[in-house]
Amino acid sequence: xxFTIQLANRNIRIxxxxxxxxxxxxxxxxxxxxxxxxxxxxxxxxxxxxxxEHYSSEYLETLSIYRKNSAAxxxxxxxxxxxxxxxxx
Numbered sequence: 001x002x003f004t005i006q007l008a009n010r011n012i013r014i015x016x017x018x019x020x021x022x023x024x025x026x027x028x029x030x031x032x033x034x035x036x037x038x039x040x041x042x043x044x045x046x047x048x049x050x051x052x053e054h055y056s057s058e059y060l061e062t063l064s065i066y067r068k069n070s071a072a073x074x075x076x077x078x079x080x081x082x083x084x085x086x087x088x089x
Contacts, residue, residue, distance in 0.1 A: 006030045007069075013038035014065060017046075020058040021065055039068045 004013045005028035013035040016022060021041075045064040046057050 004030050004032060004035055006032075010037070011035040012069065015040045016061060016065065017041050017043070018058040018061050021062050024062060039065055041065055 001017075001019060001022055002013065002015050003022055003025070004011050005025045006012070007028060011030060011032055011034060014021065014025070015038065041061050041064055043057075045068075046060045049055075049060040049063045049067075
């Protein structure tokens with residue numbers, strides 16, 4: 001399932017395999033087609049999160065998407081920080 005959310009004034013397109021992350025993000029859904037970056041979920045990503053059989057694949061997908069969102073935001077912050085550094089030279 002594919003949907004777009006807005007966090008910190010950034011539109012994030014999410015491609016998920018399960019509905020759980022959609023339900024968790026329902027308060028952040030936007031109808032806009034434009035997005036700043038996108039996150040894809042895969043069975044491989046879910047399996048990377050699995051360290052126990054006690055958690056469902058749906059839950060593990062949320063962890064995978066959160067991890068990818070965090071990594072993307074760190075990259076955006078680093079790029080902005082570098083841009084500011086170059087402007088001040």
